[in-house]
Amino acid sequence: MKFDLQDILKSDIKDLAKELSLSDNSILAEHRNQAFESLQKLGLPTTKHEDWKYCNLSTATKKSYSLATENSLTNADLAQFNIADLGEANILTFVNGVYQESLSTIVSPSTELTISNLKDALAIEPNLLSNNLFKYANYETDAYTALSTALAESGTFINVPNGKAVEKPVLIRYISDVRSNDTFAQSRNLFLVGKNAQATVIELYHTIGAHQSFNNIVTEIALSENAILTNYKLQDESNSAYQVNTTQVNLLKESVYSAVTITLGGGVVRNNLNTVLNAERTEANLYGLFMPQGETLIDNHTIVDHAMPNCNSNELYKGVLSDNSTGVFNGKIFVRKDAQKTNAFQSNKTILLSDNATINTKPQLEIFADDVKCSHGATSGQLDEEALFYLRSRGLSMQSAKSLLVYAFATDILEKINNEALKSHLEKLIATRLNTEA
Amino acid sequence: MLSINNLRASIGDKEILKGLNLEVKPGEVHAIMGPNGAGKSTLSSVLAGRSDYEVTAGDVTFMGKDLLELSAEDRAREGVFLAFQYPIEIPGVSTTNFLKTAINEIRKYRGQDPLDAVSFLNLMKQKMKSVNIDQALLSRSLNEGFSGGEKKRNEVFQMAMLEPKLAILDETDSGLDIDALRIVANGVNQLKNENNSFIVVTHYQRLLDYIVPDFVHVLYNGRIVKSGPKELALELEAKGYDWIKEEVDGVKA
Numbered sequence: 165m166k167f168d169l170q171d172i173l174k175s176d177i178k179d180l181a182k183e184l185s186l187s188d189n190s191i192l193a194e195h196r197n198q199a200f201e202s203l204q205k206l207g208l209p210t211t212k213h214e215d216w217k218y219c220n221l222s223t224a225t226k227k228s229y230s231l232a233t234e235n236s237l238t239n240a241d242l243a244q245f246n247i248a249d250l251g252e253a254n255i256l257t258f259v260n261g262v263y264q265e266s267l268s269t270i271v272s273p274s275t276e277l278t279i280s281n282l283k284d285a286l287a288i289e290p291n292l293l294s295n296n297l298f299k300y301a302n303y304e305t306d307a308y309t310a311l312s313t314a315l316a317e318s319g320t321f322i323n324v325p326n327g328k329a330v331e332k333p334v335l336i337r338y339i340s341d342v343r344s345n346d347t348f349a350q351s352r353n354l355f356l357v358g359k360n361a362q363a364t365v366i367e368l369y370h371t372i373g374a375h376q377s378f379n380n381i382v383t384e385i386a387l388s389e390n391a392i393l394t395n396y397k398l399q400d401e402s403n404s405a406y407q408v409n410t411t412q413v414n415l416l417k418e419s420v421y422s423a424v425t426i427t428l429g430g431g432v433v434r435n436n437l438n439t440v441l442n443a444e445r446t447e448a449n450l451y452g453l454f455m456p457q458g459e460t461l462i463d464n465h466t467i468v469d470h471a472m473p474n475c476n477s478n479e480l481y482k483g484v485l486s487d488n489s490t491g492v493f494n495g496k497i498f499v500r501k502d503a504q505k506t507n508a509f510q511s512n513k514t515i516l517l518s519d520n521a522t523i524n525t526k527p528q529l530e531i532f533a534d535d536v537k538c539s540h541g542a543t544s545g546q547l548d549e550e551a552l553f554y555l556r557s558r559g560l561s562m563q564s565a566k567s568l569l570v571y572a573f574a575t576d577i578l579e580k581i582n583n584e585a586l587k588s589h590l591e592k593l594i595a596t597r598l599n600t601e602a
Numbered sequence: 603m604l605s606i607n608n609l610r611a612s613i614g615d616k617e618i619l620k621g622l623n624l625e626v627k628p629g630e631v632h633a634i635m636g637p638n639g640a641g642k643s644t645l646s647s648v649l650a651g652r653s654d655y656e657v658t659a660g661d662v663t664f665m666g667k668d669l670l671e672l673s674a675e676d677r678a679r680e681g682v683f684l685a686f687q688y689p690i691e692i693p694g695v696s697t698t699n700f701l702k703t704a705i706n707e708i709r710k711y712r713g714q715d716p717l718d719a720v721s722f723l724n725l726m727k728q729k730m731k732s733v734n735i736d737q738a739l740l741s742r743s744l745n746e747g748f749s750g751g752e753k754k755r756n757e758v759f760q761m762a763m764l765e766p767k768l769a770i771l772d773e774t775d776s777g778l779d780i781d782a783l784r785i786v787a788n789g790v791n792q793l794k795n796e797n798n799s800f801i802v803v804t805h806y807q808r809l810l811d812y813i814v815p816d817f818v819h820v821l822y823n824g825r826i827v828k829s830g831p832k833e834l835a836l837e838l839e840a841k842g843y844d845w846i847k848e849e850v851d852g853v854k855a
Binding site for chain 2: 551553555573
């Protein structure tokens with residue numbers, strides 16, 4: 165069936181629910197009407213909105229898409245995206261937003277980890293869902309969150325019980341199958357990490373086919389006391405892929421959220437990574453690498469909200485821009501009135517490899533407490549001439565010297581990745597992109 | 603090996619080399635000394651191919667080829683090596699990984715097959731001994747956190763790996779204590795043979811006790827104003843540069 169965002173916005177939610185066969189599960193439906201109302205009131209953001217100034221999704225939002233149909237992809241088709249030597253992992257696969265049991269495997273014992281698609285989770289853990297789903301990402305202020313809350317029915321649910329350290333990583337594969345049609349897909353995810361619990365979640369985003377895709381992903385994450393969640397994302401979709409990816413994280417006392425977002429592909433990718441340090445002594449580490457090429461755009465918006473005292477946050481986003489591409493970085497840091505002894509550091513470094521590449525970078529610090537240490541920095545420019553000369557004086561061609569320096573610059577972010585297999589995988593991808601050796 | 607004729611070079615509006623002449627034959631070690639501002643570093647930079655300097659007159663012939671026509675990387679591939687006075691730090695790039703690329707690009711230029719990983723490692727092990735440098739240092743980011751001595755030893759190590767025909771040591775001794783100096787000099791001496799040549803640019807005579815020159819030249823005011831055997835260095839050490847300046851300026855007046 166056809167899915168047209170402009171028509172959707174003018175529809176009646178009850179009619180829409182019938183047309184799209186939305187579930188009547190009370191937890192899913194609870195906020196549906198309100199969220200839809202919110203969506204209609206807000207409308208989808210355009211470049212006239214400050215936070216979307218450089219992120220032009222007008223073509224994407226005016227298109228007509230198909231929704232998912234029967235899946236025909238097999239594990240063999242997805243083998244090209246495999247991470248060598250990853251070892252055993254809990255794998256969930258979604259094709260055009262629809263959970264594919266045959267392409268998924270759970271290896272961790274259920275005592276250590278509850279992981280399922282959203283629909284099944286509603287039956288297994290209704291209380292956890294009812295208490296947490298839709299509670300963190302704000303659909304009243306964000307249209308894409310509202311769209312997700314109103315219509316999304318599929319996604320990943322993860323719960324790590326108190327005291328459990330999940331040994332094997334979780335790998336979620338979001339595949340857009342656009343071999344026959346332009347497709348629209350949504351995923352609504354919820355990750356709960358209990359007291360003193362730990363887990364690593366790796367998300368992969370890939371495209372198979374040459375048509376266009378539009379993915380709206382919303383992930384809510386709640387970390388209990390002393391929980392640790394490590395969250396890696398590899399966004400490597402085609403140039404015809406549009407993605408809005410909102411991750412909303414709520415941190416309770418002494419918990420740690422570490423994220424590394426590597427964006428190598430996509431036509432327009434907009435990441436909203438929002439963390440709320442909602443208790444004392446929490447830590448948020450947000451690292452990112454974006455390497456747009458051609459005419460593509462990668463927009464990383466982050467929020468670190470120091471709501472409570474004695475918390476630390478570190479942000480480093482690096483960009484390598486080629487051709488006519490555009491990069492956007494907007495890092496907001498809020499330090500609330502009572503958030504004394506906050507340490508918040510933010511840095512964005514970008515290398516422009518062509519005269520036509522553009523980086524728009526805006527650090528935004530709003531500090532209302534007075535006993536804090538905060539810093540921000542943004543640098544953008546070309547490669548160090550002196551370093552280039554040194555390498556050439558040893559016989560490297562200008563091209564090789566450039567590739568070597570850019571590779572060194574980019575892979576610096578990979579040092580933040582603790583999973584060796586994923587790190588090597590990314591090193592190879594970046595080396596291939598830069599025409600150099602890992 | 604190297605023939606420099608009436609070389610004039612400027613940086614911006616300032617002319618630094620004002621008609622420099624120098625002949626270096628295979629197997630020779632030439633020391634270039636001179637007061638500050640004379641043009642010693644400029645000479646090294648121009649020979650290595652730094653683009654900040656503009657050559658306004660003269661020519662440089664290296665092994666029969668016009669050196670000034672070649673790009674910096676082609677000069678390296680032809681066999682010119684510059685040991686930098688202030689080797690730069692390059693975070694994220696290790697000596698090992700960039701040298702492998704360098705050696706293979708040089709070999710490709712010369713029509714040779716690339717070195718496989720094993721051969722490269724063996725070559726490295728062999729050369730590491732000659733400069734007393736260890737594996738750990740070579741796997742780290744280039745020059746990052748290296749002491750002055752370690753940086754210079756790394757330069758000589760690279761020289762040993764690349765086996766240049768003409769090596770230019772640009773004030774390699776600056777900032778080195780006597781032990782580091784000895785190690786560096788030893789590394790250079792091990793590389794010396796009757797087919798390659800060295801230009802040792804130095805401010806102090808001390809290095810020349812260890813790397814014994816065949817010729818010593820004094821660079822003053824952008825020109826080589828005096829040449830002599832190694833004893834000239836001792837004379838400069840004892841008397842300083844004033845007597846040379848008087849001689850040159852005196853003659854001018």
